[in-house]
Amino acid sequence: MTSKPYLIGHFEPAVDEISATGLPVEGTLPPELTGRLVRNGHNPKPGVTPAHWFKGSGMVHGIRLRDGRAEWYRNRWVRTPALDGAPYMTENGPDLTASTAGTHIVEHAGRLLALCEANFPFALTPELDTVGAHDFDGRLRGAMTAHPRTDPVTGELHFFGSSPFPPYLLYYVADAHGQVIHSAEVPGATASLKHDFALTDHHVVFIEGTVTFDATEHSGVPYGWDDRQPARIGVMPRGSDGAARVRWFPVEPGSALHVANAYEDARGRVVLEAPTVDREGFRLSWNWWVGAPDRGAEPVVRSFARRWVIDLAAGTVGEETVDDLAIEFPTLNDAFAGTENRYQYAVSFPDEKGFGGYGIVKYDRMTGARLLHEAGDARLPSEAVFVPAAGATGEDDGYLLTVVSDLKQNASQLLVLDASGLDRIATVHLPRRVTAGIHGSWIPDTALDGAASD
Template sequence: MNTSASAPFHLRGNYAPVFNEVTTDQLEVRGSIPVELDGRYLRNGANPITGESAHWFLGDGMIHGVRLREGKADWYRNRWVKTPFHENPTKPVIDLENPDFSSENSKANTHVVSHADRILCLEEGHVPWEISDELETVGPHSFDGRLDGSFTAHPKICPLTGEMLAFGYGFLPPTYLTFLRVSATGELVQQKSIDIPAPVMMHDFNITATRVIFMDLPVVFDLDSAMAGSMPFSFQRDNGARLGVMDRDRDDAKVQWLDIDPCYVFHPVNSYDVDDHVIIDVARYPSMWETGSGSFNTKAELWRWDIDTVAGKVTETQLDNRPIEFGRIADNRVGLDYQYAYAVSLDLANEETSDSQSGTIVKYDLAADRSSIWDFGDGRDPGEFVFVGKPGADVEDEGWLLGYVYDRAEDRSSLVILDASQPGEAPIAEVLLPQRVPFGFHGSWIWD
């Protein structure tokens, strides 16, 4: 592990990559794993094969997974997603002689989701990559060749229809944004071009039961900077910021654009309809990369956007002032009114001077306007936690939170299981892993 203070934050401490693909069976467990948990917890992250990368977002995708069954932890394994970079790790991320952003030239390092019996590793610049239940790479997945461009790392699976709603963004004219619809059985059935004026970094978006909402925010791609080898994104305040609301079920639907204060959002928490209004809760940064560097020099806080589609205006309200990221909710509440959200209280702006990702897990009760936390203690640092609902449960927070926690003293990680209805209580189970899991991005629970 790189401990040099001169190394970029994403290459030192527990951000540094691991280099061995490990398989360990019958893992040691502290506490009791709920017998209902029958499946796999998988999490993706950037893990540069060479040990070097220009930015945290540019490492090669690696999946870390734990298989749970009958109250036991059957296995842990980690595998690189074997994209073209696995065999040729020094090839350019952006090939300026052939800038094909719809190609298989993916890092596949940001998210891992399951839909229509496929497990997809996602990175927003290119097509998805499929892996098996055992985490072995199957190959690129372009929906039988129908996908014409890139595919977001943050699709939304509608709990009402089973559809996977998504989008792709690009850097070259004429099309900077495309809305995508994948049927519940996995067919790409719609690609709709959306007109926006500039090639912005649109990391995520929002859905409701009837609408999709795009975030046209002023982190803009600059081809000249990319060609010069410098940070290709910068916060361009003069570009403005706006939200685009579109009916999701009409092929001829128009986008209603509404201005908001300039800001940046990597990750919304959730969104839903209230008559003619759309409510969106987000982890909002006041700016991002305003100096043209790749530094995280601001912090995200929980805000709410209340979109009045009749009056054509947005009311912006701060809900909490602590730094948060990686907000998650129950999958069956995506795009619907909800009560509970879970996030990591984490200030990325401090990461460049720290060897740890210190933080807590926050539970928000949005109906009661209150919050509570889980604190894992000094030297124990959590990443994103996902909510897994108890089968048959009628209560929104009846279930568990699963995520990796790094122990600095032991220099290894564990899969921690929390009772989501009991904030502040000790974990109900902890699966000890044979190695550390570097801090990464997003994951999913996949039922067997």
């Protein structure tokens, strides 16, 4: 029996692919929920024990909702060369198609893309079958981040490619039709791990933390905490000449994997918010990810909401930790991405002392209030995806979709929560327990118009 924490409990991999129709529903599914919730995560094939959680092959889970019904559930491995054992490093250098494709799945220009930041994205059909590697008609010169950002006004997809070797950071923009219209090398970047980033109305915001390339790390993910690596925030003006004007601002040591949001305040300062770990928090997380003997009981135990305020005129940065609840996977109403938002959501975890628990948390940034939907004993919710209600007028007028892994029942449910008060509106019972994964998206049917569909 394996001792790897990412292969047991909530993270025990599914051993096969299934399809099920006519899923049982408790409560009433809002009719505007017409589309697919798709989720991605690491799920190695039976008999495979990766040396790092992030090295497990990607498996996508999909739940199809339409007209108040839960029509189907299906799960599929992303069929990349790596699924059949192809190595990332070859005698000719890295094979960017040998991807786990297990971090995220997004839609852009009617195309579903399964993402892993070390490789090319992989296109999937609306039924989650693998189409193949997608390199934007040859315009993608290297790997693509697992966290692209869609401009809610223009529909453009902004993304980057990060490498431990020069060029360290490449920035791209694809138009609403999926064509790359801009790319540039960002000067001043280093080998620091860059997992996520943010957009504001006028800037692109990059994060370089104290985790950087480490050639001595043999887990297959060659990064580690290095006190010599300065933590910095890069602020780059949007536009064709923005890279030449990027500015890097030093901040306190830490590592932030996922951005909640960024925006420009009334004084023109750039405000950035993201859960962040310190040195000990990274050590505990890393030990869980690689299955070290002194691993923590959870992959997230010292990750706390943090805020930076970058005054571009003064050249200064103010920063603070704004809450003591252990959280990760921040989300928001994407219509407010890049602008000042009031509400944010995240998954809560027990901290290193066992305080707190699994749940979905809502933050009111105006009042400072924190609302918690407790998941229950041995129940781990996934990242909460916001979907606006029909005719929505308020920022939190909508729903949160989260898939719960229930160990006691060996089952999973899709919960539909009211984003305003976190009350449960509906429960969809799934035909299997869904392995705890990483990221996902709500894909409305309108986004897939013209794509091959059921």
